[in-house]
Amino acid sequence: MLQGALAGLAAGGLYAVLAVCLTLMSRLVRVVNFAQSATGMFGCYVAVFLSVHAGLPTWLATVVGIVLGGLLSALLGWIVSTWLAEADTGTRSAVTVAVLLLLISLSFILFGNKPQPFHPILDGPAVTVGGVVISQVTVVTVALAVLVAVASRIVLSRTPAGVRLRALSERPTTAELLGIPAKRLSVAVWAVTGVVSTLVISIVAPSQSNDATSLAMLVVPAAAAALLGGFRRLDLAVAGGLGLGLIQGAAAQVDGLSVVRYFLPFAVIVALLLWSQRKEVWDAAR
Numbered sequence: 001m002l003q004g005a006l007a008g009l010a011a012g013g014l015y016a017v018l019a020v021c022l023t024l025m026s027r028l029v030r031v032v033n034f035a036q037s038a039t040g041m042f043g044c045y046v047a048v049f050l051s052v053h054a055g056l057p058t059w060l061a062t063v064v065g066i067v068l069g070g071l072l073s074a075l076l077g078w079i080v081s082t083w084l085a086e087a088d089t090g091t092r093s094a095v096t097v098a099v100l101l102l103l104i105s106l107s108f109i110l111f112g113n114k115p116q117p118f119h120p121i122l123d124g125p126a127v128t129v130g131g132v133v134i135s136q137v138t139v140v141t142v143a144l145a146v147l148v149a150v151a152s153r154i155v156l157s158r159t160p161a162g163v164r165l166r167a168l169s170e171r172p173t174t175a176e177l178l179g180i181p182a183k184r185l186s187v188a189v190w191a192v193t194g195v196v197s198t199l200v201i202s203i204v205a206p207s208q209s210n211d212a213t214s215l216a217m218l219v220v221p222a223a224a225a226a227l228l229g230g231f232r233r234l235d236l237a238v239a240g241g242l243g244l245g246l247i248q249g250a251a252a253q254v255d256g257l258s259v260v261r262y263f264l265p266f267a268v269i270v271a272l273l274l275w276s277q278r279k280e281v282w283d284a285a286r
Helices: 002-029 036-052 058-083 089-111 136-158 160-170 172-177 182-207 212-216 219-228 234-251 260-276 278-285
Strands: 125-129 132-135
Touching (some): 002 036, 002 058, 002 136, 002 160, 002 182, 002 219, 002 234, 036 089, 036 212, 058 089, 136 234, 160 172, 234 260
Antiparallel strands (some): 125 132
């Protein structure tokens, strides 16, 4: 079971990175980006097409796919910032649901409905601890999750751009009156999170279910992890993603629980939403 749990840690690192991106998007640009993993999926699919059918080297095709994922995310951010700047969070988030469905449909049209032949960027074991093998993918994804969370915290707390982003998220009208370029900063957040999402999906996709729907719906476990931190705390988002991956990996080793692991993210989301509403329910019952 320990081996299974550690194997699930690779997916946990992926969830954690996506959860950090969701948290940043929620805090800084007031959007729950349901298309977070879909833009990454589409960039990865284009990379596979360029590698297999156009003959580009894998590393070059991967770079092109990552850049495309960032550009797609930036384009979506530009649209939201231009035409939905004054809309509430629910409306802005609903637009990303439409983009999620659009990218899944577009991938079916362009690449078919079968999983793509991903070439592993990382392959093989990294270390062996007590007889348990830890893969390179696991080490890199967990390290990337921690690195992205720490780097985001440093940028937000210690750089002029971070201070501007915090001002924009907490007092948007005041920030704009002070001359802070709201639209430019918002699009930059969308672009950076798009690049990070595509990068981590490129690393993990060869070892996961890599059909378009599965990759695009990675946003569900990522949302469960982000919800643990209330879409505000980066450390809890990382912990939630890694914990969810560990539990799913361990459950996969038990015959009676192997199917249940697919429903764990939904169960976590329902449980956290009910827990977050407990005060209102109890107050109403008094």
